[in-house]
Amino acid sequence: MSEAAPVLKPEATIGILGGGQLGRMLALAAARLGFKCHVLAPSPDAPAFDVVHRVTAADYTDAEALDRFAQDVDVVTYEFENVPAETATFLAARVPVLPDPQILATTQDRLKEKTFVTGLGIGTAAFADVGAPEALAPALARLGKPAILKTRRFGYDGKGHATINNGTDPAAAWREVGGQPCILEAYVPFEREVSVVAARGRDGSVACFDVTENEHRDHILKISRVPAGIPEATADRARRIATTIAQTFDYIGVLAVEMFVLREGGALLVNEIAPRVHNSGHWTIDGASVSQFEQHIRAVAGWPLGKPVRLGRRVEMTNLIGSEVEDYRDWLAVPGAAVHLYGKTAVRPGRKMGHVTRVFAD
Secondary structure, eight states: OGGGOOOOOTTOEEEEEOOSHHHHHHHHHHHHTTOEEEEEESOTTOGGGGGSSEEEEOOTTOHHHHHHHHHHOSEEEESSTTSOHHHHHHHHTTSOBSSOHHHHHHHTSHHHHHHHHHHTTOOBOOEEEEOSGGGHHHHHHHHOSSEEEEESSSOOTTTTEEEEOTTOOHHHHHHHTTSOOEEEEEOOOEEEEEEEEEEEOTTSOEEEOOOEEEEEETTEEEEEEESOSSOHHHHHHHHHHHHHHHHHHTOOEEEEEEEEEETTTTOEEEEEEESSOOGGGTTHHHHBSSOHHHHHHHHHHTOOOOOOOBOSSEEEEEEEEGGGGGGHHHHHTSTTEEEEEOOOSOOOTTOEEEEEEEEEOO
16 A cells, blocks of 8 residues: 555654554654654553653454554554565555555565565575475485574564584474474574665665674674674665565565675575564664664654764664663763663563663764
């Protein structure tokens, strides 16, 4: 329904599926532009509920709640890719949903996603379909070890992953990921991980933010640094890859493309596509002329995209994970540090509780 989506006026209501920190920051960006937001999420204490015009606490499969939600909004978007594709499709029959729900169906499944990317002539790690345990041994024989076994759906921040080395029992790895249909990926000897956050408007224009270099700890993004420590020619290739993916999808909104930079030759391999605003783009709130969240709102509203200009010579974003959120007072005392807390009440290991951005002029 992207063609039928109206160009929104500032008083319009944007529906957001998902009430986490991404939904919260989308709603804050929308409010700055004069929009109201209505968030639907299953949890009654969703962080986004604190900052929006209306809320619906309901399961994504609750047809009656979804129908009422659709009647109250002018367009629907989502904050994370694991919203059921069926939910987005149900809503799309009633109200414009952007990005297109069919994109969710591709990016929610790692096998479909990798097949899509390689079909564009863009490199990825070598991979194999492992739909059943008996398919694992021949896949390992073809790809070699070490290799990474990943669930085809719902894995993130290290969940649903298992590394298979020479001493690993493949059957144990299969059980570790829950005995679900999987994809096996060959080990990639990468030098660094980078991402491109890109926005595509309804007019087909694409605006990419600076390539971001990402540092993970315990499989969770810890620090993003801009610009990435790669040659400009490599950064140009990364932006072209993200642009090609956005254009081929006929995408509306912000997406992120995660990539590996190989040690030998600096080649780029796509790791994952996130069809939404992304953790590695949080630096744009304080470190760019327009944030990824505002770009997404502009795109789904049918407004022109902003031109992203980095503020400062470099920018660094640090995630506050678990009990690290208790250090917020220390960060408040750091000159130039911008502290963002997500309003989550329960502190758990591995949970993203906030982030800090620093813009360095020199």
